[in-house]
Amino acid sequence: MRPREDTLIFRRSRMASPVKRLGRSLVLIAIGVLALDQLALQGLMTPIVVTSGSMFPTLRGLHWKSHCPRCGRELLWDAAWGEKRTTLIRAVCPVCGKRWAEVQPGESAKAPPVSQHSGDRILVFRGLVRPVQRWDLAAIREQNMPGLVVKRVVGLPGEKVFVKAGLLYCNDVPMRRPLPVQWEMARLLTRCGNEDGQGLVLSADGVDKKSAEWVYSRRLTTFCPYHPAADQAERLCTNVLWSVFLAQAAPGTAFVMSARFGDYGIEVTWSAGEHPSVAWRILGPEKRPLFQGRRELPGTIPRRIVLSSVDRRWMLLMDDMGLFTHDWDDDGSPKDAPVVLRLTVTQGEIRLREMGVWWVVPYPDGLIADAGDGFVLLGDDPHISLDSRQGGRRWRREDVVGLVRPLRLVWGRWSP
Ligand SMILES: [Zn+2]
Numbered sequence: 001m002r003p004r005e006d007t008l009i010f011r012r013s014r015m016a017s018p019v020k021r022l023g024r025s026l027v028l029i030a031i032g033v034l035a036l037d038q039l040a041l042q043g044l045m046t047p048i049v050v051t052s053g054s055m056f057p058t059l060r061g062l063h064w065k066s067h068c069p070r071c072g073r074e075l076l077w078d079a080a081w082g083e084k085r086t087t088l089i090r091a092v093c094p095v096c097g098k099r100w101a102e103v104q105p106g107e108s109a110k111a112p113p114v115s116q117h118s119g120d121r122i123l124v125f126r127g128l129v130r131p132v133q134r135w136d137l138a139a140i141r142e143q144n145m146p147g148l149v150v151k152r153v154v155g156l157p158g159e160k161v162f163v164k165a166g167l168l169y170c171n172d173v174p175m176r177r178p179l180p181v182q183w184e185m186a187r188l189l190t191r192c193g194n195e196d197g198q199g200l201v202l203s204a205d206g207v208d209k210k211s212a213e214w215v216y217s218r219r220l221t222t223f224c225p226y227h228p229a230a231d232q233a234e235r236l237c238t239n240v241l242w243s244v245f246l247a248q249a250a251p252g253t254a255f256v257m258s259a260r261f262g263d264y265g266i267e268v269t270w271s272a273g274e275h276p277s278v279a280w281r282i283l284g285p286e287k288r289p290l291f292q293g294r295r296e297l298p299g300t301i302p303r304r305i306v307l308s309s310v311d312r313r314w315m316l317l318m319d320d321m322g323l324f325t326h327d328w329d330d331d332g333s334p335k336d337a338p339v340v341l342r343l344t345v346t347q348g349e350i351r352l353r354e355m356g357v358w359w360v361v362p363y364p365d366g367l368i369a370d371a372g373d374g375f376v377l378l379g380d381d382p383h384i385s386l387d388s389r390q391g392g393r394r395w396r397r398e399d400v401v402g403l404v405r406p407l408r409l410v411w412g413r414w415s416p
Pocket of ligand 1: 068069093
């Protein structure tokens, strides 16, 4: 009896104190604000505004914003690069491929308005509270240059770094970007949502005359629509993030998610029913399975599924829990084939809350750098970034001023 009573008393006392909790929160917020203020005054934490697009899409510099006249998607173009008219005339919508030149900006009533926006605000934490790690965003002081430059750390002291077929190697070991970094560097390609409250319904029998299958097929290249005025060498790319939010699944539902790049691909089968499970197969030419696995699921059907193919590594996540990873070598190159994503319901029915496909920029080949006792740094956008790609440049430890936290990322950009 005793423990039970204790529990009840504890619950009551917690429930009776909303005012106290509010008071405590207010005091904590006040202390927080004062602390932030003090840090800023002492220069430990410096707010700065990004002026260049070399860290796009993680950080945006001064940019133009509009909406695609065909698909309505938001479009961004670097305003610090090239003259406005030239830039817009050469701009292409990354989602539907509409050329801005066909719209004649400023001359036609069809042209959506273009507005200019300042760069992202970021915080630089000076004094390095912890050692610099790979994938950190570092603020560095450039010799003979005012202000600070922000780049991503890819090579640590003592490492020899190179990029081959879009993959980064440090001392001959492939370094694949962790998922949070993949999300930071991801650009949205397509998204279907649930604006009408109905959601996207996929059914094995077909519901509301909608197909039971959703297919996305595109030839993904390294073309960068953010810098349309820059000369670009296009290359095929397989770096895709595919996120599916499920709102509902009928009992006994089974569905298949597959991704194919030319001859190679993956097939993931989700089954509800009595023993919910997920099974995956990595496929080679002629759909020959190269690798396969299966896992029982604790619940029925997950709420969110993420399939990543970034840096030649398959990752499957369910409600942010990793189900498996599988690395592949150069043999999985897509040649000339498009990226094909397919979601098929084979039994029952699913209702999606939201689904999106993102593209993650690959590292361009050609980088060879020796960090020495310093760091190898890269901008997230290889099209215009001046970094270690230029002559294998490295930065000394004393040039690193601090680590950067983009406010946009702190405030929940990671909820795509
Ligand atoms: Zn478009």
